[in-house]
C-alpha cells in the first residue's frame with residue numbers, strides 16, 4: 001500500500017530542504033555526508049529535459065519515489081543499486097542510453113508516444129499501475145501535469 005500523504009509530505013519536505021540549501025549548494029552535485037545520509041546525498045527534485053524541445057521540462061521528485069519503489073525498478077541496468085551503496089556505484093543516466101538509441105527495440109525518450117518513450121513507459125506506466133482510485137492519489141498521467149508549459 002502506498003501512503004499518499006507520505007510521498008506528498010516527503011515531497012514538500014524535500015522542496016523545503018532544497019529551498020533552504022539551494023543557496024549553499026548552488027547547482028552542484030554534492031557527495032553524501034552525514035547530514036544527507038538518508039537520501040544518499042542525491043538532489044530531491046531533478047529537472048528532466050535531456051530528450052528534446054517539443055514539450056516543456058519535467059520536474060521529477062526523485063527522493064520521494066524512494067518510498068514507493070526500489071532503485072532498480074527504474075535504474076534497471078544498475079544491478080543491486082541501493083541507497084547504501086550509491087556512493088560507490090556508477091549510475092548511468094537514462095538519457096545516456098535512451099536518447100535516440102541505435103538499438104532496435106530500445107525505447108527512445110524523444111518520442112511523443114506514451115507506448116514508445118522510455119520515460120512514458122516507466123513513469124506513466126507505473127502511475128497507472130499503482131493508482132489506488134482514491135481522490136488523494138497524486139501521480140500524474142496527463143501531458144501537462146508532467147510537462148511544464150513553455
Ligand code: HEC
Pocket residue numbers: 002003004005007008011058059060061065068069073074119122123124126127130136137138139140146
Ligand atoms: C515504480 C512506480 C513509479 C515510477 C516508475 C514513477 N512514479 Fe511517480 N509516483 C509514483 C507513486 C506511487 C506516486 C504517489 C502517488 C500518491 O500516492 O499520491 C508518484 C507521484 C509522482 C508525482 C507527484 C508527487 C506529489 O506528491 O505531488 C510526480 C510529479 C511524479 N510521480 C513524477 C514521476 C516521473 C516524472 C516519473 C518518471 C521519471 C515517475 N514519477 C516514475 C510511482 C512511480
Ligand code: HEC
Pocket residue numbers: 048049050051052053054055056057058109110111112113114117119120123124127140141142143144145146147
Ligand atoms: C508522468 C510524467 C509524464 C507524462 C504524463 C507525459 N510525459 Fe512526456 N516526458 C516525460 C519525461 C520525464 C520526459 C523526458 C524529459 C524531457 O526531455 O522532457 C518526456 C519526454 C517527452 C517528449 C520528448 C522530449 C521533448 O520535449 O521533445 C515528448 C515529445 C513528450 N514527452 C510528450 C508528451 C505527451 C504528448 C504527453 C501526453 C500524451 C506526455 N509527454 C506525457 C514525462 C511525462
Ligand code: HEC
Pocket residue numbers: 040042046048050060062065066069070071072073074075081082083086091092093094095096
Ligand atoms: C521512479 C524512478 C526512480 C527511482 C525509484 C530511483 N531513481 Fe534514481 N533517477 C531516476 C531518474 C529518472 C534519474 C535522472 C536520470 C537522467 O537524468 O537521465 C535518476 C538519477 C539518479 C542519479 C543521478 C545519475 C546522474 O549521474 O545524474 C543517481 C545517483 C540515482 N538516480 C540513484 C538512485 C538511487 C540510489 C535510488 C534508490 C534509493 C534511485 N535512484 C531510485 C529515477 C529513479
Ligand code: HEC
Pocket residue numbers: 074075076077092093094095096097098103105106107117118119121122
Ligand atoms: C546502460 C543503458 C541503459 C540505461 C542507463 C537505462 N536503460 Fe532502459 N533500456 C535499455 C535497453 C538496452 C533497453 C531494451 C532492452 C530491455 O528491455 O532491457 C531498455 C528498456 C527500457 C524500458 C522498456 C522496458 C519494457 O518493458 O518495454 C524502459 C521503460 C526503460 N528502459 C526505462 C529506463 C529508465 C527510466 C532509465 C533510467 C532510470 C533507464 N531505462 C536506464 C538500456 C538502458
